[in-house]
Amino acid sequence: MHTGFEIYLKENMQLSDDEIRLIYSFADERKVRRKQVLLQEGGVCRFKIFVCKGLLRTYRTREDGTEHIVQFSPENFWVTEPDSLHNDTPSRYYIDVVEDSEIMFWTKNDFNLLFAQIPRLKYFTERLISRNVTLGRDRIFSAISATPEEKYDEFVQTYPTVFARVPLHMIASYLGLSLKTLSRVRHAQLKR
Amino acid sequence: MHTGFEIYLKENMQLSDDEIRLIYSFADERKVRRKQVLLQEGGVCRFKIFVCKGLLRTYRTREDGTEHIVQFSPENFWVTEPDSLHNDTPSRYYIDVVEDSEIMFWTKNDFNLLFAQIPRLKYFTERLISRNVTLGRDRIFSAISATPEEKYDEFVQTYPTVFARVPLHMIASYLGLSLKTLSRVRHAQLKR
Numbered sequence: 001m002h003t004g005f006e007i008y009l010k011e012n013m014q015l016s017d018d019e020i021r022l023i024y025s026f027a028d029e030r031k032v033r034r035k036q037v038l039l040q041e042g043g044v045c046r047f048k049i050f051v052c053k054g055l056l057r058t059y060r061t062r063e064d065g066t067e068h069i070v071q072f073s074p075e076n077f078w079v080t081e082p083d084s085l086h087n088d089t090p091s092r093y094y095i096d097v098v099e100d101s102e103i104m105f106w107t108k109n110d111f112n113l114l115f116a117q118i119p120r121l122k123y124f125t126e127r128l129i130s131r132n133v134t135l136g137r138d139r140i141f142s143a144i145s146a147t148p149e150e151k152y153d154e155f156v157q158t159y160p161t162v163f164a165r166v167p168l169h170m171i172a173s174y175l176g177l178s179l180k181t182l183s184r185v186r187h188a189q190l191k192r
Numbered sequence: 193m194h195t196g197f198e199i200y201l202k203e204n205m206q207l208s209d210d211e212i213r214l215i216y217s218f219a220d221e222r223k224v225r226r227k228q229v230l231l232q233e234g235g236v237c238r239f240k241i242f243v244c245k246g247l248l249r250t251y252r253t254r255e256d257g258t259e260h261i262v263q264f265s266p267e268n269f270w271v272t273e274p275d276s277l278h279n280d281t282p283s284r285y286y287i288d289v290v291e292d293s294e295i296m297f298w299t300k301n302d303f304n305l306l307f308a309q310i311p312r313l314k315y316f317t318e319r320l321i322s323r324n325v326t327l328g329r330d331r332i333f334s335a336i337s338a339t340p341e342e343k344y345d346e347f348v349q350t351y352p353t354v355f356a357r358v359p360l361h362m363i364a365s366y367l368g369l370s371l372k373t374l375s376r377v378r379h380a381q382l383k384r
Binding site: 140 | 258331
């Protein structure tokens with residue numbers, strides 16, 4: 001499980017071996033099973049997760065019980081619920097496991113200790129958060145302006161490692177399309 | 193122009209008078225006119241702005257020329273294009289002025305100097321960015337799951353000071369609705 005995360009740290013943060021060992025020393029390595037729930041709506045998020053292998057998702061339900069996926073998190077993605085984590089408030093989102101996965105798991109306090117000792121980790125995380133603001137903005141732009149065909153194309157490009165691994169109803173949920181519309185779009189794309 | 197920003201700084205960051213003076217000393221206070229463009233698509237964003245009075249918007253165009261508003265920024269909002277600012281890359285977004293406005297304007301370098309000297313400003317900005325990630329996620333959730341009626345209600349609640357000040361076509365652009373749909377929704381709400 002180690003290797004992928006080590007490569008990620010070296011490539012993205014140019015950390016020393018000592019720093020990488022420190023990050024590992026605070027991490028809890030876990031195997032999680034498909035459909036396992038890591039965060040419930042109403043629970044307080046107390047973790048940061050790195051996905052070594054597999055796929056998680058973050059979703060929220062409406063009052064009628066429908067699930068709406070705001071985030072897929074495949075390999076090399078970080079996962080948390082920032083609002084709940086920072087403010088110790090109940091999460092409005094669920095985080096669960098789409099495929100059997102291998103994850104690294106840190107508590108909030110341990111991660112803050114790492115931040116204090118590894119300035120590059122802190123700096124990199126800030127860049128990542130700023131990048132997330134941009135990706136969120138891009139997704140909003142897409143949601144309010146794109147046709148179903150464009151939304152599907154953007155999804156395939158943004159998540160090349162995901163779209164073949166998840167059932168169609170999850171892609172529909174992520175894109176805000178009905179299953180019927182998505183099936184039509186996908187059928188037309190396959191024929192191109 | 194000063195007073196509102198001073199109150200904002202004191203309420204949100206508990207800064208000392210010396211720190212507030214320092215923030216002012218780097219700021220450029222400007223009056224900007226309706227329709228004035230502060231950032232063009234393709235330009236590099238080199239500023240952070242605080243809106244003392246008035247209203248700005250951030251939008252992006254599609255190839256067919258349609259404008260799609262991703263952000264309204266009334267009084268007490270910060271405005272920048274984070275991706276372009278941090279990476280010195282061409283912006284894909286426009287920022288312009290919806291109402292004659294009074295703004296405070298800092299260059300990226302000056303703001304970084306302030307960060308180095310005022311830890312609370314840095315800390316507060318981090319919280320604000322994390323809050324923006326959450327708001328972005330909420331807006332995505334709304335865009336992929338809500339009915340036009342719910343979208344309009346959420347907009348009125350999120351931007352109570354904005355919805356009465358902007359033309360209907362801008363609200364439609366922000367919500368990703370056609371003008372026809374929005375007019376129908378609004379008409380029905382007014383009759384309730």
